[in-house]
Amino acid sequence: MSTAKPLAIEARGLRKSYDDNTVLDGIDLSVPEGAVFALLGPNGAGKTTTVAILSTLIGANAGEARIGGHHLDHETDEVRSLIGVTGQFAAIDKLLTGRENLHLMGRLHHLPKTEIHERAQRLLEQFDLVEAAKRSPETYSGGMRRRLDLAMSLMGDPRVIFLDEPTTGLDPRSRRTMWTIIRELVAGGVTIFLTTQYLEEADQLADRIAVLDGGRIIAEGTAEELKRLIPGGHISVRLKRVDQLEPAARELEATSTDPDQLTIQVPGDGTVDSLRSVIERLDRAGIEVDDLSVHTPDLDDVFLALTGRPENPTSQKESLR
Amino acid sequence: MSTMSYALTDSMTMLRRQIRHMGRYASLTLMVIGIPVVFLLLFVYVFGGTLGDGLGGITGGRAAYLAYVVPGVLMMAVAGSAQGTSLKVAMDMDEGIIDRFRTMAISRVSVLTGHVLASMIQILLAITVVLGIAAAIGYRTGAGVADWFGLLGVFLLISFAITWLTVAAGITAKSPETASNTPMPLMLLPFMGSGFVPTESMPTAMQWFAEYQPFTPWIEVTRGLLDGTGAAGSDIALAVSWAGAIALFGYLVARAEFDRRGA
Ligand SMILES: Nc1ncnc2c1ncn2[C@@H]1O[C@H](COP(=O)(O)OP(=O)(O)O)[C@@H](O)[C@H]1O
Numbered sequence: 059m060s061t062a063k064p065l066a067i068e069a070r071g072l073r074k075s076y077d078d079n080t081v082l083d084g085i086d087l088s089v090p091e092g093a094v095f096a097l098l099g100p101n102g103a104g105k106t107t108t109v110a111i112l113s114t115l116i117g118a119n120a121g122e123a124r125i126g127g128h129h130l131d132h133e134t135d136e137v138r139s140l141i142g143v144t145g146q147f148a149a150i151d152k153l154l155t156g157r158e159n160l161h162l163m164g165r166l167h168h169l170p171k172t173e174i175h176e177r178a179q180r181l182l183e184q185f186d187l188v189e190a191a192k193r194s195p196e197t198y199s200g201g202m203r204r205r206l207d208l209a210m211s212l213m214g215d216p217r218v219i220f221l222d223e224p225t226t227g228l229d230p231r232s233r234r235t236m237w238t239i240i241r242e243l244v245a246g247g248v249t250i251f252l253t254t255q256y257l258e259e260a261d262q263l264a265d266r267i268a269v270l271d272g273g274r275i276i277a278e279g280t281a282e283e284l285k286r287l288i289p290g291g292h293i294s295v296r297l298k299r300v301d302q303l304e305p306a307a308r309e310l311e312a313t314s315t316d317p318d319q320l321t322i323q324v325p326g327d328g329t330v331d332s333l334r335s336v337i338e339r340l341d342r343a344g345i346e347v348d349d350l351s352v353h354t355p356d357l358d359d360v361f362l363a364l365t366g367r368p369e370n371p372t373s374q375k376e377s378l379r
Numbered sequence: 380m381s382t383m384s385y386a387l388t389d390s391m392t393m394l395r396r397q398i399r400h401m402g403r404y405a406s407l408t409l410m411v412i413g414i415p416v417v418f419l420l421l422f423v424y425v426f427g428g429t430l431g432d433g434l435g436g437i438t439g440g441r442a443a444y445l446a447y448v449v450p451g452v453l454m455m456a457v458a459g460s461a462q463g464t465s466l467k468v469a470m471d472m473d474e475g476i477i478d479r480f481r482t483m484a485i486s487r488v489s490v491l492t493g494h495v496l497a498s499m500i501q502i503l504l505a506i507t508v509v510l511g512i513a514a515a516i517g518y519r520t521g522a523g524v525a526d527w528f529g530l531l532g533v534f535l536l537i538s539f540a541i542t543w544l545t546v547a548a549g550i551t552a553k554s555p556e557t558a559s560n561t562p563m564p565l566m567l568l569p570f571m572g573s574g575f576v577p578t579e580s581m582p583t584a585m586q587w588f589a590e591y592q593p594f595t596p597w598i599e600v601t602r603g604l605l606d607g608t609g610a611a612g613s614d615i616a617l618a619v620s621w622a623g624a625i626a627l628f629g630y631l632v633a634r635a636e637f638d639r640r641g642a
Pocket residue numbers: 076079081099100101102103104105106107108376377
């Protein structure tokens with residue numbers, strides 16, 4: 059490779075298994091400095107395990123990795139001083155207040171006292187936590203807790219930030235807030251390694267996306283490249299009469315027809331124009347429509363396209379610590 | 380900064396964290412200090428009259444028993460903190476923030492030394508309160524300035540040992556419930572020594588046990604220093620050896636278990 063930028067994260071052949079459950083089966087990663095990298099995968103794919111290995115929390119059974127050029131096993135302290143980790147589960151001290159949590163981090167980073175107080179105040183303001191700063195995180199909403207968690211990771215001014223499912227379980231508004239925060243971090247030049255179950259999130263935030271399944275990376279590329287693998291979005295039209303199924307399918311050049319459900323699938327995105335055109339053409343042909351729904355590609359489609367099987371999150375139990 | 384001074388700074392930071400926790404766990408803190416006081420009052424006012432007569436001194440009675448029992452109650456204050464420490468450590472290990480600590484460039488053992496130091500402070504507090512109340516109900520020591528320094532050393536040593544042991548118990552425990560139960564036997568040890576009655580009054584098997592358990596030399600040294608009669612060299616050697624061995628054992632187990640839980 060002749061990329062000019064040095065690599066912030068570099069992993070070769072990472073393996074991890076618990077007893078005879080192989081969680082990671084040879085993972086290679088390279089993330090350039092200043093990039094946002096998303097590891098996309100369903101529940102139980104091994105995302106948290108990957109983050110735990112790269113953030114020095116657990117050891118891999120095989121393979122090696124470097125963060126900022128420092129070897130994970132041989133230069134652990136150098137690695138640790140470069141990274142900030144916001145795990146899937148809140149890593150905060152519930153018996154301290156929000157501000158005390160930040161101060162604790164500052165002290166552990168051996169910062170001078172004034173610096174600690176300034177940084178904590180700045181982060182509280184930036185993350186809209188000033189009001190909550192003197193309360194225990196136990197009283198926080200999910201979004202606030204996530205923001206405090208991230209703020210704690212930032213106290214040490216990390217160069218590489220790990221975010222394990224930063225928006226899972228958040229309401230749409232908190233998710234947007236988190237996205238904005240992540241974009242601001244990127245603007246500051248740090249490297250971000252995030253995991254997510256949502257293609258949309260990876261699409262919104264990441265320069266490069268790797269899809270993790272069965273302990274392997276089954277696809278990697280930009281959001282555009284991944285989406286090209288997917289059949290794309292479609293509009294699903296349910297009709298009222300079974301005898302109109304055939305003419306409707308012909309009129310709209312349907313990709314599939316389902317007589318049982320009285321439904322046809324039409325290629326198209328969810329824009330108003332494409333919807334209007336579908337409705338107008340059906341009107342002109344005198345075909346009655348019962349229902350119309352728009353389907354945008356999601357992780358399910360990526361999975362279907364890549365593995366030929368739908369992902370099945372209900373069969374995987376979330377691991378608890 | 381060297382690794383050594385980081386270990387020190389980080390331990391102080393973790394101690395601060397634990398002291399904050401103490402405030403939030405106020406009832407647990409109060410219990411640790413309150414229980415030995417209750418035992419002091421119970422033993423002196425309920426059993427003291429009878430037990431004091433049985434001591435075979437010239438005066439006998441409650442006053443004599445008060446003078447006899449104080450070292451034993453002080454050991455209870457040390458042992459009694461064990462349950463609280465073990466419970467707190469076990470609960471702390473379940474906290475998400477421990478994983479955060481593991482990914483930071485800090486001295487790892489500081490997470491544990493923070494607990495140890497906080498617990499030692501709590502024990503010294505309990506000891507001070509017990510001595511204060513004992514004095515208020517008529518206890519008089521013969522200890523001189525040198526004896527008090529000796530006592531401080533002894534208390535630091537004993538609490539250091541017991542605390543490392545209970546930190547190990549807390550880390551090893553499968554759940555907070557087991558964590559608070561494991562140190563229970565520790566609470567009984569002062570009774571099975573020379574803490575509350577002279578060992579000569581016990582059956583032979585108990586006497587033998589009392590002679591070879593750590594609390595007996597600890598109590599004897601404490602008693603000697605409090606009375607101002609000084610402590611026997613052999614008792615001091617035994618007291619220090621026990622404390623050293625227990626502290627080392629607790630430290631090694633706690634460290635190993637803390638590292639193991641991370642992997
Ligand atoms: N400590 C552990 N012991 C045993 N199995 C584990 C452990 N941690 C994770 N696993 C297993 O590894 C797999 C991947 O888990 P995880 O990395 O948490 O996935 P994800 O974060 O993608 O949901 C799961 O099947 C999980 O049960």
